Amino acid sequence: xxxxxxxxxxxxxxxxxxxxxxxxxxxxxxxxxxxxxxxxxxxxxxxxxxxxxxxxxxxxxxxxxxxxxxxxxxxxxxxxxxxxxxxxxxxxxxxxxxxxxxxxxxxxxxxxxxxxxxxxxxxxxxxxxxxxxxxxxxxxxxxxxxxxxxxxxxxxxxxxxxxxxxxxxxxxxxxxxxxxxxxxxxxxxxxxxxxxxxxxxxxxxxxxxxxxxxxxxxxxxxxxxxxxxxxxxxxxxxxxxxxxxxxxxxxxxxxxxxxxxxxxxxxxxxxxxxxxxxxxxxxxxxxxxxxxxxxxxxxxxxxxxxxxxxxxxxxxxxxxxxxxxxxxxxxxxxxxxxxxxxxxxxxxxxxxxxxxxxxxxxxxxxxxxxxxxxxxxxxxxxxxxxxxxxxxxxxxxxxxxxxxxxxxxxxxxxxxxxx
Amino acid sequence: xxxxxxxxxxxxxxxxxxxxxxxxxxxxxxxxxxxxxxxxxxxxxxxxxxxxxxxxxxxxxxxxxxxxxxxxxxxxxxxxxxxxxxxxxxxxxxxxxxxxxxxxxxxxxxxxxxxxxxxxxxxxxxxxxxxxxxxxxxxxxxxxxxxxxxxxxxxxxxxxxxxxxxxxxxxxxxxxxxxxxxxxxxxxxxxxxxxxxxxxxxxxxxxxxxxxxxxxxxxxxxxxxxxxxxxxxxxxxxxxxxxxxxxxxxxxx
Numbered sequence: 320x321x322x323x324x325x326x327x328x329x330x331x332x333x334x335x336x337x338x339x340x341x342x343x344x345x346x347x348x349x350x351x352x353x354x355x356x357x358x359x360x361x362x363x364x365x366x367x368x369x370x371x372x373x374x375x376x377x378x379x380x381x382x383x384x385x386x387x388x389x390x391x392x393x394x395x396x397x398x399x400x401x402x403x404x405x406x407x408x409x410x411x412x413x414x415x416x417x418x419x420x421x422x423x424x425x426x427x428x429x430x431x432x433x434x435x436x437x438x439x440x441x442x443x444x445x446x447x448x449x450x451x452x453x454x455x456x457x458x459x460x461x462x463x464x465x466x467x468x469x470x471x472x473x474x475x476x477x478x479x480x481x482x483x484x485x486x487x488x489x490x491x492x493x494x495x496x497x498x499x500x501x502x503x504x505x506x507x508x509x510x511x512x513x514x515x516x517x518x519x520x521x522x523x524x525x526x527x528x529x530x531x532x533x534x535x536x537x538x539x540x541x542x543x544x545x546x547x548x549x550x551x552x553x554x555x556x557x558x559x560x561x562x563x564x565x566x567x568x569x570x571x572x573x574x575x576x577x578x579x580x581x582x583x584x585x586x587x588x589x590x591x592x593x594x595x596x597x598x599x600x601x602x603x604x605x606x607x608x609x610x611x612x613x614x615x616x617x618x619x620x621x622x623x624x625x626x627x628x629x630x631x632x633x634x635x636x637x638x639x640x641x642x643x644x645x646x647x648x649x650x651x652x653x654x655x656x657x658x659x660x661x662x663x664x665x666x667x668x669x670x671x672x673x674x675x676x677x678x679x680x681x682x683x684x685x686x687x688x689x690x691x692x693x694x695x696x697x698x699x700x701x702x703x704x705x706x707x708x709x710x711x712x713x714x715x716x717x718x719x720x721x722x723x724x725x726x727x728x729x730x731x732x733x734x735x736x737x738x
Numbered sequence: 739x740x741x742x743x744x745x746x747x748x749x750x751x752x753x754x755x756x757x758x759x760x761x762x763x764x765x766x767x768x769x770x771x772x773x774x775x776x777x778x779x780x781x782x783x784x785x786x787x788x789x790x791x792x793x794x795x796x797x798x799x800x801x802x803x804x805x806x807x808x809x810x811x812x813x814x815x816x817x818x819x820x821x822x823x824x825x826x827x828x829x830x831x832x833x834x835x836x837x838x839x840x841x842x843x844x845x846x847x848x849x850x851x852x853x854x855x856x857x858x859x860x861x862x863x864x865x866x867x868x869x870x871x872x873x874x875x876x877x878x879x880x881x882x883x884x885x886x887x888x889x890x891x892x893x894x895x896x897x898x899x900x901x902x903x904x905x906x907x908x909x910x911x912x913x914x915x916x917x918x919x920x921x922x923x924x925x926x927x928x929x930x931x932x933x934x935x936x937x938x939x940x941x942x943x944x945x946x947x948x949x950x951x952x953x954x955x956x957x958x959x960x961x962x963x964x965x966x967x968x969x970x971x972x973x974x975x976x977x978x979x980x981x982x983x984x985x986x987x988x989x990x991x
Contacts, residue, residue, distance in 0.1 A: 687788050688826040692840035692896060693814035693847065702839060706830030706879070713830070 321354040321371045324450070331453030336423065337430050341437045345452035352446055361444070364626045364658040365597045369540050369566045373512060377482040386476050388504050388532070391723045395474040395502070398459055402478070403485025403513065405457050416467025417499070422458035422488065433460050433490055440518040440546045442601075445570050447542040451486050451514040458488035461501075465494030465522070472500040472528075472717070477515055479507025479539055489517040493525040495550070500528040500717070503545070508537030508564070515543040523550035523577055528716055529557040531571075534727075535564050536594070544570040549609075551577030558715050559586035560724065562731070563594030563623060571600040575609035575637070585711045586615040589728060590623035590655070591735045597626035604637035604667075611642040616708050620651035621736040630662040631674070637667050644674040649681065649707050651700075651735060701732045739764045739935045740785075740904050745796035746960075747784045754780040756960030758796070762904070765932040769946055769971060770939050772957035773979040778939045779823060781957070782908045786820040787813050800904060814840075815847035817903030821893040821910050828880035833892070836880045837862055841899055865898045869925045887918035894925035905929070906937045911945035923948030943975040958982050 331346050355362035383401045396413055399406045405421050413419055420429055441448050463469060479485060493499060503517060513535075521527045527547070535541045541564060547555050561567055573582045588596040602611050611631065619625045631642045648657045661674040681703050689699035705728060712728070715721040745758040754777045762768055772778055784791045785798055787810035798805045805813050828836070841861075842852045853861070859876075866873050869891040881889050890910050897905055910922055926936065926949050938949060946954070946968065954970040955962045956979075963982060964970065 682826075683789060685826045685828050687810060688822065688828075689836070689840075690810035691786050691788075691814055691820050691822075692836075692900065693811050693844040694839050695811050695843060696809070698839060698843070699811075702831050702836065703828065706828055709830035 321367070323370055323373070324349075324352075324354055327450050327454060334453065334456060336456065337425070338422075338434065338437060341434055342453050345438065345449045348443060349449045349453060352449065355446065361599065364624065365566070365568055365595065367566070370512060373510060373540060375482050375484055375510070375512065378480070383478040383480045384506055384508070386478060387506060387534075388474070388476065388723065392472045392474055392502065392717065392719050394470070395472045397474050397476070399476045399478065400457065400485065400487050402480055402483035402511070403457050403487055405459065408459075414469055414471060416464045416497070417469050418462040419473070420460050422460060423456065425460055429460050429462065432462075432492065436490055436492060436518065436520060438518070440520060440548045440572070440574065441516060441544060442546070442572060445544055447514050447568075448516055448544055448570070451488060451516045454486040455488035455514070455516070457486070458490070461489065461491045463491070463493045463497040463499050466496045467494070468498040469500070472502050474502045474504065477503075477505045477513065479505075479509070479511040479513055479535065481509035481511060483511045485511070485513040487513070487515050491517070491519040493519070493521050493527060495522045495524055497522070497525045502530045502532070502720070504530075504532040505535045505541060505543070507535050507539045510538035510540070512540045513543075515541070517545050519545070519547045521547060521549050521553040521555060524552045525550065526554040527556070529555065530717070530720060531557070531559045531569065533559065533561045533567055533569055533596075535567060536562050537564055539564045540566040542566070542568045544572070546572040547582070548574045548576050549580035549582060551579060553577060553580045555580075555582045556716055557582075557584045558711075559584070559598065561586070561588035561596040561598065563588060563590035563596035563625075565593070566595055568597040569599070571598070572603070573601070573611070574603045575606050575611070578606045579608040580606070581609070582611045584611070584613045585714055587708050587711050588617040588625055589708070589731050590617070590619045590625055591621045591731070592623060593621070594623045595626070599628045601630045601632065602642065604631070604633040604640045604642065607636060607638045607640070609637060609640050611644075613644045614711060615646045616648070616711055617657070618649045618651060618704055618708065619655035619657055622652070622654045624656040625658070627659045628662070629660070629674070630664070631672065633663075633665045633667050633670055633672065635666040638669045640667060640670040640672070642670070642672045646676040647707070648676075648678040649704060650678060651681075651704065701729070704732050705729060739801060741797070741799045742785070743797045745784070745798060746794040747780060747796075748792045748794060749780060749790060753794075754960055755784065758957075758961050760955070760962065762935045762937070764935055765930070766953065767930065767936045767938065767949065767951045769951040769954045770937060770957050771941065771954060771971065771974055773982070776957045777960045778957055779908055782820050782906045782939060785906065786810060786818055811843065814900075814902075815844050819897050819900055819902035819905045821890075821897060821905065821907045823908040823912065825881050825889040825893055827882050827884075829882045831880050832877055833880050834859070834862060834876040837876075837896065837899055840896070844900060861899060865895045868898055868928065869895045870921045871895060886913035887915065890914060890918065890922055891925070894922055898925060898929060903933065904935050904937070906939065908939045909941065910938075911940055911942065919945065920948060943971040946971045956982070
């Protein structure tokens with residue numbers, strides 16, 4: 320057991336609030352959990368040394384970074400966590416059909432469903448999920464009423480500054496036929512540790528548009544999760560963007576609990592320098608007629624490392640499932656690393672599934688084609704790399720976010736260390 | 739304009755061009771014909787600077803400037819254009835973005851300011867109309883999902899936008915039906931002028947019915963073995979290339 324984990328457990332023992340009965344369960348599991356090593360399958364390629372050795376000391380009078388996405392999504396309902404502390408949401412104007420409350424200010428009825436829903440979707444196997452169960456005193460509960468169509472995006476920003484540790488939790492419940500958009504945005508580049516876990520219960524025929532912009536960079540150490548449960552005919556369209564940092568790990572779980580649900584998960588990562596981004600996704604098809612389309616594309620330059628593990632598990636009764644998983648990678652340097660592992664586990668006999676993973680360098684014919692038109696080699700590389708992932712940006716339902724993201728991606732390309 | 743002297747070039751250590759000579763004056767159209775494997779496409783790639791095409795000896799100059807010491811993009815900026823036999827599909831990069839990057843790169847090499855998006859769009863639309871491509875193609879990924887004919891027309895559109903001095907058309911007629919062939923030919927003919935020269939690489943005389951060449955050369959085994967006027971193309975169409983093996987090398991030059 321690492322010092323950091325023992326410390327987290329000790330701190331967790333001190334937490335006392337209305338979630339304590341639930342936290343105790345996770346605390347018990349956590350005490351039994353070994354600290355991952357290279358032999359731990361889920362952490363095989365992602366060392367946790369950086370967390371073990373992090374010397375966190377809050378730096379006095381350092382302002383949190385400015386929110387780069389502020390004002391980008393027109394009319395968004397904005398919530399901001401600075402170093403894990405929710406900035407006051409008193410007086411937050413929200414449309415009819417949605418209730419948003421701080422975890423530490425939840426009403427009795429909210430506490431009732433939140434207690435039942437807390438950690439009900441997120442699987443127990445996520446070590447840092449357990450840490451978050453125990454330590455996340457700050458968070459928000461979002462309740463979207465059945466049939467409510469919330470046009471304004473819920474935009475939750477997490478800003479991290481030097482020396483801080485932050486643990487935050489989001490619980491989203493969508494009633495039958497509800498519609499909502501949740502944008503989760505993480506940002507910070509100084510040495511800090513954060514866990515941010517989100518659980519979304521998407522009831523029958525509800526539609527959730529979701530974004531996880533894991534844009535923490537540099538020395539920020541971040542482990543998080545997005546966990547979705549889909550009811551009958553529910554629809555999820557989720558986009559994950561990762562820039563990579565000293566440690567960035569995200570676990571995405573999608574559970575097809577109801578029949579005929581549809582999940583789309585697109586993920587992009589762009590890594591340079593010594594950055595690491597690790598995406599583990601698990602899609603559980605527990606009910607029949609579900610569909611999943613998962614496209615994961617990434618670029619690794621410099622000495623960066625990308626890890627992708629994509630598992631699709633089709634249970635015995637999940638007949639007529641359609642599932643597709645693609646992971647495409649572009650290696651921009653011979654010192655960059657990509658570890659990819661798509662896994663299909665199929666126990667139903669009438670399903671259609673496909674998966675594939677590729678790792679390649681830029682197509683030399685395409686490079687020559689662009690150069691033969693007068694475009695410099697450097698610019699041609701940027702154009703091609705950008706095109707490689709722009710295919711997924713084009714698919715983002717929110718045009719405003721896509722328009723904001725494109726120049727960010729271009730800028731990252733322009734600075735990439737290519738060999 | 740273009741002067742190629744005693745060019746020897748290899749690909750993967752295999753000699754393909756073996757003493758190729760060609761002189762092209764401004765405004766001339768030269769057709770290069772020849773059997774498969776003679777080195778026609780290699781010629782286009784060597785002159786335009788594709789990686790992996792090794793020049794052993796010889797010189798290639800455009801307007802007196804040495805091309806062989808330049809990168810591919812520098813050759814393009816010096817006025818060279820190669821219309822690809824198999825234009826490349828690049829999903830995620832829009833045709834418009836690609837074309838503007840190319841035009842801007844060439845303008846900036848001439849110390850001209852970049853075009854505004856609006857001015858460029860106007861030019862691109864006109865070029866589309868000239869080769870009968872719907873304007874919607876500008877928004878699509880480069881050649882992505884284009885039919886064979888659309889890809890070839892896209893090549894000609896790029897040529898019209900870039901206004902090169904020397905154009906090499908590598909089998910721009912292959913895979914085209916008669917209507918598409920005419921569109922391609924009209925696009926090329928509209929660009930013929932006293933300052934601009936063309937090399938038209940083709941298997942068939944068909945394209946040359948629409949683009950009248952000043953000279954026709956037969957390329958076989960890495961060099962030109964016969965040269966003549968447009969009538970040579972008709973002769974080749976009737977007789978094929980088998981006569982090459984029965985005549986002594988270099989005859990007719």
